[in-house]
Amino acid sequence: MLEVKNLSASVNGQPILDGLSLTVRTGEVAAIMGPNGSGKSTLSYIIAGKPDYEVTSGEILLDGEDLLALAPEARAAKGVFLAFQYPIEIPGVATMTFLKAALNAQRRARGEADLTTPDFRRAVRGAAQSLKIEEEMLRRPLNVGFSGGEKKRMEVLQMALLSPQLCVLDETDSGLDIDALRVVADGVNALRDPARSFVVITHYQRLLEHIQPDVVHVMARGRIVASGGPELALELERNGYRDYANANAAA
Amino acid sequence: MTAQRAPASNAAELVLAEQFRALPREVASPARAAAFRRFEEAGLPNRRVEAWHYTDLRAALAAPAATLGAPDAAAIAEARKRLAVLERLAATRLVLLDGYFIAALSDPPPAGVALAPTPPLAPPASDPVLALNVALAQGGLAATFATQTAAKAIEIVHLVSAEGAGAIYSRVALTLEANAQASVVERFVGAGAATQRQVSTWFDLAPGAQATHVALIEDAPALHVESQVVRLAERAAFDGFGLVAGGALARRQIFATLEGVRGRVGFSGLGLVDGLRQADTTLEVVHAAPHGQSREFFRHIVADEGTGVFQGKVIVKPGAQKTDGGMKSQAILLSPHATMDAKPELEIFADDVVCGHGATVGALDAQQLFYLRSRGLPEAEAEAMLLEAFAAEAIGRVADPALAEALLSATRVWLAARGQGRRM
Ligand SMILES: Nc1ncnc2c1ncn2[C@@H]1O[C@H](COP(=O)(O)OP(=O)(O)OP(=O)(O)O)[C@@H](O)[C@H]1O
Numbered sequence: 001m002l003e004v005k006n007l008s009a010s011v012n013g014q015p016i017l018d019g020l021s022l023t024v025r026t027g028e029v030a031a032i033m034g035p036n037g038s039g040k041s042t043l044s045y046i047i048a049g050k051p052d053y054e055v056t057s058g059e060i061l062l063d064g065e066d067l068l069a070l071a072p073e074a075r076a077a078k079g080v081f082l083a084f085q086y087p088i089e090i091p092g093v094a095t096m097t098f099l100k101a102a103l104n105a106q107r108r109a110r111g112e113a114d115l116t117t118p119d120f121r122r123a124v125r126g127a128a129q130s131l132k133i134e135e136e137m138l139r140r141p142l143n144v145g146f147s148g149g150e151k152k153r154m155e156v157l158q159m160a161l162l163s164p165q166l167c168v169l170d171e172t173d174s175g176l177d178i179d180a181l182r183v184v185a186d187g188v189n190a191l192r193d194p195a196r197s198f199v200v201i202t203h204y205q206r207l208l209e210h211i212q213p214d215v216v217h218v219m220a221r222g223r224i225v226a227s228g229g230p231e232l233a234l235e236l237e238r239n240g241y242r243d244y245a246n247a248n249a250a251a
Numbered sequence: 252m253t254a255q256r257a258p259a260s261n262a263a264e265l266v267l268a269e270q271f272r273a274l275p276r277e278v279a280s281p282a283r284a285a286a287f288r289r290f291e292e293a294g295l296p297n298r299r300v301e302a303w304h305y306t307d308l309r310a311a312l313a314a315p316a317a318t319l320g321a322p323d324a325a326a327i328a329e330a331r332k333r334l335a336v337l338e339r340l341a342a343t344r345l346v347l348l349d350g351y352f353i354a355a356l357s358d359p360p361p362a363g364v365a366l367a368p369t370p371p372l373a374p375p376a377s378d379p380v381l382a383l384n385v386a387l388a389q390g391g392l393a394a395t396f397a398t399q400t401a402a403k404a405i406e407i408v409h410l411v412s413a414e415g416a417g418a419i420y421s422r423v424a425l426t427l428e429a430n431a432q433a434s435v436v437e438r439f440v441g442a443g444a445a446t447q448r449q450v451s452t453w454f455d456l457a458p459g460a461q462a463t464h465v466a467l468i469e470d471a472p473a474l475h476v477e478s479q480v481v482r483l484a485e486r487a488a489f490d491g492f493g494l495v496a497g498g499a500l501a502r503r504q505i506f507a508t509l510e511g512v513r514g515r516v517g518f519s520g521l522g523l524v525d526g527l528r529q530a531d532t533t534l535e536v537v538h539a540a541p542h543g544q545s546r547e548f549f550r551h552i553v554a555d556e557g558t559g560v561f562q563g564k565v566i567v568k569p570g571a572q573k574t575d576g577g578m579k580s581q582a583i584l585l586s587p588h589a590t591m592d593a594k595p596e597l598e599i600f601a602d603d604v605v606c607g608h609g610a611t612v613g614a615l616d617a618q619q620l621f622y623l624r625s626r627g628l629p630e631a632e633a634e635a636m637l638l639e640a641f642a643a644e645a646i647g648r649v650a651d652p653a654l655a656e657a658l659l660s661a662t663r664v665w666l667a668a669r670g671q672g673r674r675m
């Protein structure tokens with residue numbers, strides 16, 4: 001279970017999150033929608049441990065453990081995974097080398113043995129096939145020269161390989177064509193599991209037709225201002241965020 | 252005639268003069284004497300000498316060590332054992348021990364290559380430190396690559412004997428006849444903190460000759476000064492790479508002249524600098540003939556209180572039209588106390604040329620670092636992965652895959668040692 005309690009954070013002295021509280025139960029798929037600049041990516045970065053942010057109050061617990069006390073790599077080993085809104089290009093690092101290093105680093109952190117090369121290759125090949133990623137792409141440097149949609153698929157491939165416990169998807173649907181959206185949604189749905197939680201950040205109801213959320217949260221000005229069922233996303237689609245523009249607290 | 256008054260010699264210069272005077276009579280020659288005079292006129296360079304602006308040799312060589320003599324039988328026997336466990340980087344191995352060519356430790360040269368143990372005296376040099384090398388080097392090696400022959404690769408191992416406390420001077424002269432092809436690796440092995448090493452390598456390329464050269468400085472002398480003099484006739488091509496992974500002060504200086512039309516040179520390198528070390532690469536490429544091409548690509552990774560230096564000067568002489576030059580220096584600094592001095596320069600005296608240069612210095616990319624860590628890579632491992640990628644792009648200039656792999660593994664050794672040092 002993910003518990004974000006009264007989280008306030010700023011970057012370069014500018015407050016962005018303002019007493020945000022959010023609970024995502026184990027096995028739950030939670031969608032977060034909200035206007036541009038409301039702090040969705042900031043929240044996802046802080047969950048993953050990006051160093052640029054200053055948490056001024058509050059806490060983040062994963063199954064009761066204080067995430068904020070952990071380095072990003074330790075969070076990853078505990079099962080936190082962020083699919084970046086803008087995946088980073090890493091010239092000179094072959095995708096396969098990176099995947100293997102990441103997988104084995106997490107296994108080592110959990111006291112497990114390294115994966116053998118054949119097992120590793122089999123796992124990657126399987127995940128790549130189901131996400132319709134060409135093997136040629138895996139031979140390229142990580143994300144370098146990938147199209148926007150290819151980068152997003154690569155994020156989901158990493159997620160599938162690392163089988164995290166908490167998946168935060170930051171606008172994984174943006175930049176995907178209609179077919180790719182379905183492929184990626186299928187990939188995410190295949191990972192749905194009673195032991196795994198998802199935070200799906202999106203601007204579009206369309207994604208939520210493919211990945212049915214259990215709960216929908218609305219974020220505005222650095223906090224969660226409304227929560228509801230899937231119907232909330234439909235209402236937002238119709239009316240936009242004007243009802244929440246001046247909201248000060250959860251409805 | 253009024254002789255120009257030499258600057259008052261300092262103590263180090265007096266010691267060097269003493270060493271020059273003590274040379275055995277049979278090696279004395281007018282050329283050697285002229286070279287030493289050149290050195291004495293200029294003296295040990297300090298920072299006021301432009302080409303030595305970032306490396307104060309006068310300060311670094313305050314106490315010149317006694318010159319090591321030719322190794323004795325015991326030293327040769329001991330060297331043989333160490334060479335047996337040194338992995339080969341080429342089929343043919345030639346060995347210089349303490350600067351002296353030792354046939355008993357070396358393979359016969361490959362077909363098309365003729366060896367001579369004593370190098371011919373080099374032409375007078377303008378750089379005072381190169382002049383000092385010419386004046387004092389007694390050992391070395393000369394090889395001639397026969398015309399129209401593609402010789403098998405050669406490695407020249409510069410080994411320092413176990414008791415190698417002292418100064419080493421040596422000279423390697425490699426002559427390529429017309430259309431000859433040569434591939435040479437020079438490795439510097441076995442030096443410790445009491446070694447002061449000054450070597451020179453002279454490449455002379457006849458028309459159409461092609462040479463590739465890799466220098467690998469992995470040991471840890473107090474001083475490593477390596478001068479490389481490359482002369483190219485028309486249509487000759489030279490590709491040189493240097494990996495500097497050790498040495499308290501390592502200075503590589505390259506003097507290349509494209510004397511004939513359509514010559515081509517590519518110089519690249521990687522400096523891995525940690526602790527209080529300094530790695531200086533200074534090169535001067537002279538385009539003296541039309542249609543020449545030159546490329547320089549140097550990268551440095553500087554940690555701790557290390558200093559990286561890259562000075563590159565490309566001179567395009569009048570008449571060297573259609574010259575195509577490009578020079579790049581890039582560095583990553585890993586600590587606030589690390590320094591990179593980069594000075595790429597162009598001096599163009601012809602009008603129809605395309606030349607460019609650029610230099611960047613930065614830190615590791617924080618976004619990339621976080622991305623890797625968010626996937627579970629510990630910080631040190633993530634850093635090493637990014638640094639290896641940065642290094643690999645420079646090493647990518649080495650065409651031979653086995654050599655490139657050896658350079659990469661030397662880089663990994665350095666990265667791992669650095670990682671461990673930091674965790675302590
Ligand atoms: N490094 C930074 N420096 C200054 N301001 C920042 C920084 N990072 C984020 N912000 C600001 O914080 C606010 C929230 O940004 P964030 O990226 O979290 O929004 P978002 O909800 O993800 O928006 P979008 O829907 O456009 O992706 C924005 O106003 C943004 O400009």
Ligand SMILES: [Mg+2]
Nearest residue numbers: 040041042085
């Ligand atoms: Mg965002």
